Amino acid sequence: MILPCAAFAACLSADVCRAEAPSFVKAFPVWPEGREREQNLFIGFRSGFEAREGAKPVLRITGCSDYRISLNGKHVGWGPARATRGYFRVDEIPLAAKPGKNVIAIEVAGYNCMSFCHMKQPSFLQAEVTDGDRVL
Numbered sequence: 001m002i003l004p005c006a007a008f009a010a011c012l013s014a015d016v017c018r019a020e021a022p023s024f025v026k027a028f029p030v031w032p033e034g035r036e037r038e039q040n041l042f043i044g045f046r047s048g049f050e051a052r053e054g055a056k057p058v059l060r061i062t063g064c065s066d067y068r069i070s071l072n073g074k075h076v077g078w079g080p081a082r083a084t085r086g087y088f089r090v091d092e093i094p095l096a097a098k099p100g101k102n103v104i105a106i107e108v109a110g111y112n113c114m115s116f117c118h119m120k121q122p123s124f125l126q127a128e129v130t131d132g133d134r135v136l
Contacts, residue, residue, distance in 0.1 A: 022060050022090040026135050027128035031110070036122035041110040049104065049129050049136040051097040057136055059095055059104065061127040062088040067108045071095050088126075095129065104129065 035041055051057055059069065062080055069076040081089040095104070110123030129136040 022092045024060055024090070024126060024128055025130065025133075027060070027126050029124040029126045031122075031124045036110070036124065037112055038110065038123075039112045041112075041123065043108050043110065043125075045106045045108065045125060045127075047104055049097075049102055051099055051102055051131070051136065053099045055097060055099070055131045057095045057097045057102075057129050057131045059093045059127060059129050060090055061093065061106070061125070062090045063108055063125040063127075064088070064121055064123045065109045065111050067106055067125065069093065070105045071097065072102055 030045070032041075032043060049057070059076075061067065061069070066078065067080065068078045076095065077091075077093050079091045081091050095102075106125065106127060108123070108125045112120055112123060114120045
């Protein structure tokens with residue numbers, strides 16, 4: 001929603017204009033121990049989860065460098081959304097999971113070198129799959 005300046009000022013106190021930033025329920029940052037500052041390290045993470053019939057699972061994910069996501073062997077997306085140094089936006093990606101067992105795979109690059117696209121900072125990945133308030 002794009003609002004003109006006057007409407008935006010009036011909207012700051014209205015609950016309808018506030019979008020809650022996605023946050024994690026149980027997830028914490030992970031990376032191979034002692035390798036957070038290693039350059040050009042590529043790591044793969046894989047996990048399974050059970051989805052109920054009619055479930056609408058969502059992947060919440062953030063990381064330091066680039067990641068690529070697949071669900072049951074099919075490409076879902078990549079990221080992360082860019083932010084300023086020291087801040088990491090949380091992406092929310094709806095998953096087209098099938099009822100029953102699903103496998104999610106995330107490939108992550110830890111570059112640890114300065115560029116126009118990446119900052120030189122320790123690598124990490126933080127992700128969880130949720131269905132409503134339930135962590136799958």
